[in-house]
Amino acid sequence: MQQTIRREDALEYHAKGRPGKIEVIPSKEYSTQRDLSLAYSPGVAEPCLAIAADPDDAFKYTAKGNLVAVISNGTAVLGLGDIGALASKPVMEGKGLLFKIYADIDVFDIELNTTNIDEFVRTVKILEPTFGGVNLEDIKAPECFEIEQKLKQELTIPVMHDDQHGTAIVSGAALLNALELVRKRIETVQFVILGAGAAAISCANQYVALGARRENMVMFDIHGPLRTDRTDLNDITRPFATSRNIESMADAFAGADVFVGLSKGNLVSPDLIRSMAKDAIVFAMANPVPEITYQEAIEARPDLIMATGRSDYPNQVNNVLGFPYIFRGALDVRATEINEAMKLAATYALAELAKRTVPDLVNLAYNEPNMIFGRDYILPKPVDPRLLTTVAPAVAKAAMDSGVARQPIQDWDAYEQQLARRIGQENPISRVILAKAKANPKRVVFADAENLKVLKAAQQVRDEGIAHPILLGEVDKIQPLIRANNLDLGAVPIIDPRSAEQEALVDRFGELYFEKRKRKGVNPTEARKLMMIRNYFGAMMVETGEADALISGLTRTYPDAIRPALQIIGKEPGVRKVAGMYILLTKYGPLFFSDTTVNVNPSAAEIVEITELTAQAVERFNIKPRIALVTYSNFGSAKGEDAEKMHEAVERLQQKYPDLTVDGEIQAHLAFNTELLRHNHPFSKLVEEGANTLIFPNLSAANIAYNLMREAAGLDAIGPILLGIRKPVYVLQMGSSEREIVNMVAIAVVEAQGKENR
Ligand SMILES: NC(=O)C1=CN([C@@H]2O[C@H](COP(=O)(O)OP(=O)(O)OC[C@H]3O[C@@H](n4cnc5c(N)ncnc54)[C@H](OP(=O)(O)O)[C@@H]3O)[C@@H](O)[C@H]2O)C=CC1
Numbered sequence: 001m002q003q004t005i006r007r008e009d010a011l012e013y014h015a016k017g018r019p020g021k022i023e024v025i026p027s028k029e030y031s032t033q034r035d036l037s038l039a040y041s042p043g044v045a046e047p048c049l050a051i052a053a054d055p056d057d058a059f060k061y062t063a064k065g066n067l068v069a070v071i072s073n074g075t076a077v078l079g080l081g082d083i084g085a086l087a088s089k090p091v092m093e094g095k096g097l098l099f100k101i102y103a104d105i106d107v108f109d110i111e112l113n114t115t116n117i118d119e120f121v122r123t124v125k126i127l128e129p130t131f132g133g134v135n136l137e138d139i140k141a142p143e144c145f146e147i148e149q150k151l152k153q154e155l156t157i158p159v160m161h162d163d164q165h166g167t168a169i170v171s172g173a174a175l176l177n178a179l180e181l182v183r184k185r186i187e188t189v190q191f192v193i194l195g196a197g198a199a200a201i202s203c204a205n206q207y208v209a210l211g212a213r214r215e216n217m218v219m220f221d222i223h224g225p226l227r228t229d230r231t232d233l234n235d236i237t238r239p240f241a242t243s244r245n246i247e248s249m250a251d252a253f254a255g256a257d258v259f260v261g262l263s264k265g266n267l268v269s270p271d272l273i274r275s276m277a278k279d280a281i282v283f284a285m286a287n288p289v290p291e292i293t294y295q296e297a298i299e300a301r302p303d304l305i306m307a308t309g310r311s312d313y314p315n316q317v318n319n320v321l322g323f324p325y326i327f328r329g330a331l332d333v334r335a336t337e338i339n340e341a342m343k344l345a346a347t348y349a350l351a352e353l354a355k356r357t358v359p360d361l362v363n364l365a366y367n368e369p370n371m372i373f374g375r376d377y378i379l380p381k382p383v384d385p386r387l388l389t390t391v392a393p394a395v396a397k398a399a400m401d402s403g404v405a406r407q408p409i410q411d412w413d414a415y416e417q418q419l420a421r422r423i424g425q426e427n428p429i430s431r432v433i434l435a436k437a438k439a440n441p442k443r444v445v446f447a448d449a450e451n452l453k454v455l456k457a458a459q460q461v462r463d464e465g466i467a468h469p470i471l472l473g474e475v476d477k478i479q480p481l482i483r484a485n486n487l488d489l490g491a492v493p494i495i496d497p498r499s500a501e502q503e504a505l506v507d508r509f510g511e512l513y514f515e516k517r518k519r520k521g522v523n524p525t526e527a528r529k530l531m532m533i534r535n536y537f538g539a540m541m542v543e544t545g546e547a548d549a550l551i552s553g554l555t556r557t558y559p560d561a562i563r564p565a566l567q568i569i570g571k572e573p574g575v576r577k578v579a580g581m582y583i584l585l586t587k588y589g590p591l592f593f594s595d596t597t598v599n600v601n602p603s604a605a606e607i608v609e610i611t612e613l614t615a616q617a618v619e620r621f622n623i624k625p626r627i628a629l630v631t632y633s634n635f636g637s638a639k640g641e642d643a644e645k646m647h648e649a650v651e652r653l654q655q656k657y658p659d660l661t662v663d664g665e666i667q668a669h670l671a672f673n674t675e676l677l678r679h680n681h682p683f684s685k686l687v688e689e690g691a692n693t694l695i696f697p698n699l700s701a702a703n704i705a706y707n708l709m710r711e712a713a714g715l716d717a718i719g720p721i722l723l724g725i726r727k728p729v730y731v732l733q734m735g736s737s738e739r740e741i742v743n744m745v746a747i748a749v750v751e752a753q754g755k756e757n758r
């Protein structure tokens with residue numbers, strides 16, 4: 001299931017919008033003159049004075065306690081080698097992104113233009129006041145050892161070279177679990193370690209701490225095996241020199257149990273893997289290209305436990321499983337260092353977590369029905385939210401037990417809750433939808449394939465196995481776009497309803513349309529002509545089963561765009577009016593807004609129907625709807641048409657569905673403010689958790705609300721999702737981004753799957 005990441009895509013991802021991957025966002029209000037006087041002069045003088053009197057107050061009044069410096073000089077950037085400080089910046093920004101999304105830690109990336117050890121150390125030392133921790137990254141051996149050692153001595157905040165210890169912690173856990181699966185003992189297994197740099201040395205040391213024997217290891221650098229008769233070894237590499245008569249990789253691999261690659265891509269042949277002992281363990285961890293590819297290795301040996309540093313194969317052994325949580329735990333107890341006890345605790349916590357039942361969310365994200373501890377699952381997956389709540393507390397506890405915690409945690413339950421809240425900000429809904437779609441991709445026809453964004457989205461859904469696209473449009477327009485943008489849509493069909501080849505199909509569709517509409521004033525000639533319009537043709541493909549869903553291009557207005565689908569496919573039985581829903585991805589989780597799209601001023605009865613359709617749609621995302629009917633009044637507090645209409649709709653809904661969480665009429669802010677609700681309206685059904693679904697009194701309010709959230713609050717929106725139609729038809733909005741289109745396609749596929757099962 002390797003994904004193709006094209007050079008153009010990677011470059012465009014980094015260049016689009018605001019260049020790079022990070023930005024700085026103020027965390028306090030700053031809109032009034034008073035705010036500014038507090039944030040800056042004169043108010044700012046007070047925390048300055050407090051910190052001058054007691055340096056620990058820096059943790060109270062500044063971002064220091066949650067701010068980590070990711071620092072590199074670019075001398076060993078992934079497996080790309082010494083590409084320099086500036087060229088390392090994308091990797092360092094990437095680490096910053098991972099720190100943030102997985103552990104809610106803020107990062108400044110710092111690229112230092114020096115290969116001089118003392119200059120590097122001095123620079124980091126004078127930066128100490130700014131940060132709560134220092135993550136050294138991609139600095140080559142042997143300088144990295146001295147740099148880290150000196151900084152650990154001189155700084156009172158935790159310092160960790162991630163390529164050394166992050167990798168050691170994570171691969172140590174993978175090793176323990178792999179050995180358990182093949183029933184071998186760490187004390188007796190024979191290792192081949194390719195690379196004798198930052199990562200390799202530290203990993204080997206960690207394995208020794210876990211019980212491995214140095215005399216069972218053969219390590220290689222670029223000059224060959226580290227042997228006791230070599231004169232070019234240093235204090236760090238010499239302990240790993242072998243006294244065995246090993247001259248080549250072939251000598252070392254023969255009969256070995258474990259291969260650890262932390263060097264460069266493509267250095268290991270399938271023959272070498274074949275020469276290893278039964279149930280061999282292969283960790284080819286060089287990035288981005290492993291020492292041997294996953295495919296080659298498992299083809300060479302079916303009995304292998306195979307891991308790489310990459311996310312696109314099973315068993316990703318990558319320090320991303322370590323550094324966010326190690327620093328989280330260390331920062332949360334204000335540890336003065338990251339010591340051996342903390343590293344071992346992290347290794348054991350990771351190893352243990354892999355044996356626990358995998359949450360559905362993680363299975364869904366990887367499109368696996370049920371991942372269980374075994375040869376293809378030796379470590380937790382990076383998206384597993386339990387990593388934070390398991391590894392960070394283990395590290396924090398080890399810091400306390402080993403006496404380096406300056407602020408011990410007292411209440412572990414409260415700490416875990418606080419951690420869980422931190423990742424509550426991450427929104428799994430797109431992942432759930434994408435994973436569900438991939439489990440059973442459907443044929444999706446794109447009515448507007450002459451548009452580049454649509455083509456790119458089609459490319460993505462095809463590459464990722466979300467859908468099988470069918471493109472509608474003129475071949476002479478689409479093909480040049482594909483070529484000019486270096487897309488590769490392979491055998492994806494391109495259909496032009498106006499071309500000679502489609503005449504027979506257009507005839508058939510025309511006849512069908514005439515049958516459906518002959519008593520609505522349509523004649524056969526008109527019917528045939530309409531079928532040459534792509535939105536009509538696409539809808540007819542879905543109706544006749546030639547496709548499973550339609551992603552239609554926006555014509556003039558939404559009602560115009562959905563008309564062909566309504567005429568051709570029609571509404572679900574029992575549905576009188578269709579409606580449209582938007583999903584807003586907020587930091588509190590997804591919010592569902594309805595009806596944002598179709599009904600201008602629905603009656604109370606229609607509001608009831610809209611709510612029913614919306615509730616069913618929300619449930620399709622495995623989410624329990626908690627519905628608020630919003631307006632300007634609370635539970636009868638104000639008069640007026642909308643207030644009374646919503647009031648009546650709530651009464652009907654509560655009567656019809658006593659188990660549904662639906663309440664109102666209510667003001668939007670109150671639907672989320674459970675404290676205020678409890679105080680003033682303790683009887684409300686929303687009092688426990690607040691709402692996640694808002695039903696609006698009219699199109700104007702709904703449309704304004706979601707557009708404001710999208711533009712002013714900068715939230716991602718998915719929609720409009722057409723509710724109540726017999727088969728999935730989605731209309732793209734002008735200005736939809738490629739990502740929004742991909743999300744829409746995934747939702748359409750999920751809906752098509754649901755309809756198929758009914
Ligand atoms: N999966 C993961 O989580 C991680 C993966 N890595 C990967 O590990 C690799 C090394 O990183 P790092 O330790 O930081 O870098 P270093 O530069 O410190 O180490 C690289 C090592 O590889 C050796 N090497 C290079 N080419 C060969 C060769 N042809 N044959 C044998 N040995 C060779 C070097 O030998 P010499 O000493 O003679 O120069 C050196 O010992 C990178 O590919 C990196 O992406 C690193 C950290 C984490």
Ligand SMILES: CC(=O)C(=O)O
Nearest residue numbers: 078079163287318319
């Ligand atoms: C993962 C990582 O840190 C590296 O490859 O360098």
Ligand SMILES: [Mg+2]
Nearest residue numbers: 078137138163
């Ligand atoms: Mg690295």
